[in-house]
Amino acid sequence: MSRNSPAESNLHTWVEIDEDAFRHNLTLFRRKVPRTTRICFVVKANAYGHGVHHMVSLAARSSVVDGFAVHTLREAEDVLAVAPHSSVLVLGYVPLGNLGRAVRPGLSLTVWNAETVRALSSIAHTLDVTAPLHLKVETGTNRHGVHPRDALAMADLIRSLPGVRLEGLSTHYANIEDTTDYSYAEYQTRVFFDVRRALVSARHTNLVVHAACSAAALLFAPTHLDMIRLGIAGYGLWPSRETLVSAAVFPDFSPLKPVLSWKARISQIRAVDAGQFVGYGCTFRTTRASILGIIPVGYSEGYPRALSGASHVLVRGARAPVRGRICMNIFMIDLTDIPDVSLEDPVILIGADGNETVTAADLAAMCGTISYEIVARISPEIPRFVVTER
């Protein structure tokens, strides 16, 4: 197995993307959802910190992914730079002043207000093109979206204007990953289906209707519809423990495989006496003569300061505890119980080594957040490499 990319020997920290794990996760979703359901791979936030360039090129080659979704126009431009023939859906807001850049082949916009629709209409009409729009219906989160009672009027407005075309209808779940009580998600689905029915009755047909994020796609076949918006689970991470609990009892249950590993090199090994303080604030004091490893990564690289004195990294297949506070670019680990560690030995901040594993979910649990935030905040400055079995 070729696990060492040649370039990494001159790096102090890097991220590895496991192509085989990614293919495993995509195949799992391709088998799970009907043939006619498109898989839209969500690559916002630098592909959940995995590196948008690598993830888009792997996904575009996969033959499983039918398109991409991003949050911003800028992210859509990055995707189209890597995969010029793909289709990209912008999920977030595009300022009115930027809509000129948003009318281009391959790009669809999510809309929820008349100002955006009218501005797009006039831009696209002038260019003699048609901009495809997805109408976002707000069914229960009260963020972006039209109220269900206004959805038909907005669809009619789009139909009445030149240069714009209603391509899709979407909604998003509020708490589908937060609980094993799915009554609110079921309520949102009913509201959404009522809107769809009203639009179809008014002859808004051939719409790509979509609602499912990872948790919905994993748990509820009725949410698969015409397209799923696959984010976190494509990267091999469970949306939550609750989703895992619910999915684990399914006869077709398969584990997801985490795609990302985060590694760094030990930049100094130092022996310290008993009774010495470690790090800012003197929050840790050695109780024995100790060997410390210095890791050239800190909160500015995305290793949360809230993990101070709390997490472990993996060194030579063993767990080494973090000592003292995480600094901006540095933290310290305890190597006292791990023999034969050398300068520049790799340590694993997220990933597996032998029988030991540190997952993004483990780190998230230790500092009161979700795995999404842990991976999404890994600095885009850190180089990413694709590793593969073949």
Ligand SMILES: *Cc1c(COP(=O)(O)O)cnc(C)c1O
């Ligand atoms: C981020 C996002 C998704 C993907 O959610 P996951 O839980 O990561 O699968 C889907 N839809 C919208 C609107 C999103 O913003």
